[in-house]
Amino acid sequence: MNFHLLKSLKVKILVLTSLFIAVTFAINWNLAVNTIEKEKKEDLKNILAHVLVESVDEYMVSNLTLSSDVTYLQTIPHNVMILKNSEVHNLHFTLTQTPAQFSDDVIGVSTRTHDYYLNISSDTKKIDQAVSKYANQLFEQYFITLLIFLGTSWFFLQRYLTPLSKLANQISAWKDDDPFAFSVKNVGSEIQELSFAFSNLIKRLDGFRKKEKELFKEMAHELKTPLAIMKARIDVYENDDTADKKKFISDFNNDIARLTSELKSILFFESSDFDQKTKFYVDEILTQVIAKTEILAHSRGLHLFVCADNFEVFISKKLFKKVLIVLIENALTYAKENSEIKIDVGANEKRVSITNVKNKEKFLFSSKIGHKILNRITQEINIKFEIFENDEIYCVNIFLDKQQGKS
Numbered sequence: 575m576n577f578h579l580l581k582s583l584k585v586k587i588l589v590l591t592s593l594f595i596a597v598t599f600a601i602n603w604n605l606a607v608n609t610i611e612k613e614k615k616e617d618l619k620n621i622l623a624h625v626l627v628e629s630v631d632e633y634m635v636s637n638l639t640l641s642s643d644v645t646y647l648q649t650i651p652h653n654v655m656i657l658k659n660s661e662v663h664n665l666h667f668t669l670t671q672t673p674a675q676f677s678d679d680v681i682g683v684s685t686r687t688h689d690y691y692l693n694i695s696s697d698t699k700k701i702d703q704a705v706s707k708y709a710n711q712l713f714e715q716y717f718i719t720l721l722i723f724l725g726t727s728w729f730f731l732q733r734y735l736t737p738l739s740k741l742a743n744q745i746s747a748w749k750d751d752d753p754f755a756f757s758v759k760n761v762g763s764e765i766q767e768l769s770f771a772f773s774n775l776i777k778r779l780d781g782f783r784k785k786e787k788e789l790f791k792e793m794a795h796e797l798k799t800p801l802a803i804m805k806a807r808i809d810v811y812e813n814d815d816t817a818d819k820k821k822f823i824s825d826f827n828n829d830i831a832r833l834t835s836e837l838k839s840i841l842f843f844e845s846s847d848f849d850q851k852t853k854f855y856v857d858e859i860l861t862q863v864i865a866k867t868e869i870l871a872h873s874r875g876l877h878l879f880v881c882a883d884n885f886e887v888f889i890s891k892k893l894f895k896k897v898l899i900v901l902i903e904n905a906l907t908y909a910k911e912n913s914e915i916k917i918d919v920g921a922n923e924k925r926v927s928i929t930n931v932k933n934k935e936k937f938l939f940s941s942k943i944g945h946k947i948l949n950r951i952t953q954e955i956n957i958k959f960e961i962f963e964n965d966e967i968y969c970v971n972i973f974l975d976k977q978q979g980k981s
Contacts, residue, residue, distance in 0.1 A: 583738075584731040592724055599716040606712060611705045614661060615681055618696060621660050623683045625653050626694045629667075630687045638688050640669055661700040668693045737765050745772060785950070800833045852891050856919055856926065856974075857884045859891065863898045864917075867906055875912040878902075885921035887974050889955045897951055898926070901970050905930040908968070929969040 629647045644667040647653060657665065668674065673684035674693040682695030807826055811817045864878055871878055887894070905915050909930035918927040952959050952972075962969040 584728070584735050587731060588724065588727055591727065592720065595720060595723060599720065603709070603712055603716060607705060607709045610708055611701065614701045614704065615698065618661055618681050618698075618701065619683060621656060621662070622681065622694045622696060625656055626683050626685050626692060628652060628656075629694075630685055630692060634687055634692070636688070638669060638690055640671070640690065642669060644669060644692065661704060662696040663700045664697045666693075666695050668695075738768075741765060741769055741772075748776070797833065797837075800829055804829045804833070850890070851888055853886060853888050854891055855884050855886050857882050859895050859898060860917065860919065860926075863895065863902055866899065867902050870903065870906045871915070874906065874909070876906055876909055877914045878917060879914050880917045880919070882917075882919040883921040884919060885924060887924070889957065889974065893951060893955045894957075897948075897955075897972065901928050901972070904970075905968070908933055924973065924975040926972045926974070927969060928972075929967055932963070932966060932968050 625647075629650070632652075633647060633650055634644075635642075647667045648665055669690045670684075670693060671690060673691050674682060674695070676682035676695055679698050680695050681698060682693055684691045684693045686692075804826065807822065807829065811822045860880065860882065864880070867878075870876075902915075902917070905928050909915055910933040913931040913933075916927070916929045918929070919925070920927070948959060958973045960971045960973075962971065
């Protein structure tokens with residue numbers, strides 16, 4: 575499987591991480607440069623203040639005027655020694671009646687001497703050059719560090735995400751009925767979980783296909799008989815001029831009813847393999863099912879009597895609901911009119927019983943395929959059932975504890 579480089583997860587992780595680190599570097603770089611500049615200006619101001627104090631205390635003459643020349647202070651050996659290794663540039667000594675005001679690119683200090691203010695100032699050219707040099711060096715170091723990080727990150731991303739690409743290739747190459755096992759070892763837990771999940775999905779799909787094949791095989795076998803009978807009736811009626819039309823129509827309707835019953839049993843087992851187990855109370859589902867079947871009960875004058883000792887189960891909710899719907903619909907369809915259908919929920923036995931008074935000798939589970947479908951559904955949700963009947967009643971017991979009941 576080919577991946578587009580710009581859309582790959584590795585590139586996206588690398589770009590986002592690099593962008594984050596680059597922003598972090600830029601902030602740190604800016605803070606470092608500003609801090610260095612501020613400290614250098616503060617240091618220069620302290621040096622100038624020291625020179626000014628020494629000059630006033632030791633080297634100032636009396637009888638000063640505003641026009642007095644104080645440039646000689648720059649040549650005093652003590653001051654020269656102090657300023658020699660500093661970042662002073664374009665040094666000036668001046669006399670003013672008030673403290674001098676200095677611009678942003680000039681560092682200066684003022685002090686009172688006699689009747690005037692002695693001012694010393696220096697521009698920031700050397701400081702600016704030093705800070706610029708330091709900023710360039712720091713930027714180069716950050717840039718090299720970022721390149722090293724990019725290279726190292728790409729190496730490890732390539733190493734740890736390559737199994738994901740191999741998994742995708744293995745999934746693409748997988749064919750039906752082949753076992754699936756991810757062959758790469760020592761991979762990340764996320765990739766391992768993904769491979770396990772896909773392996774389980776394959777097993778479930780395989781199981782579903784097998785059940786589907788069995789279902790269609792049974793369907794073809796069971797539907798073949800009623801279809802053959804219907805074809806035979808047509809042939810007989812077509813070739814027999816004395817055949818009774820009313821009897822033919824009646825028999826054919828019975829055949830259609832049988833065929834419909836078989837199809838209903840088959841359609842009952844629609845795909846529900848991926849319905850997960852959940853915890854719920856039986857009366858929750860029972861209330862929903864009864865609400866859906868009340869119209870049918872009312873039309874036939876039937877009364878649903880519920881005796882519920884509620885309990886909690888942990889099974890497939892969807893399939894359990896399907897079983898209850900079909901059993902109650904079966905009881906409503908074939909119960910004697912104006913009779914009572916009893917639904918008994920027993921917590922001790924973890925049992926649901928549906929009992930109706932007989933009307934006709936025809937029930938959902940009287941057909942062979944009906945029993946097979948019920949067996950399959952109950953196995954799917956890990957329950958058992960039993961059918962009890964006599965001349966008067968028909969009862970289906972569903973046991974949610976598999977230790978009880980017989981199928």
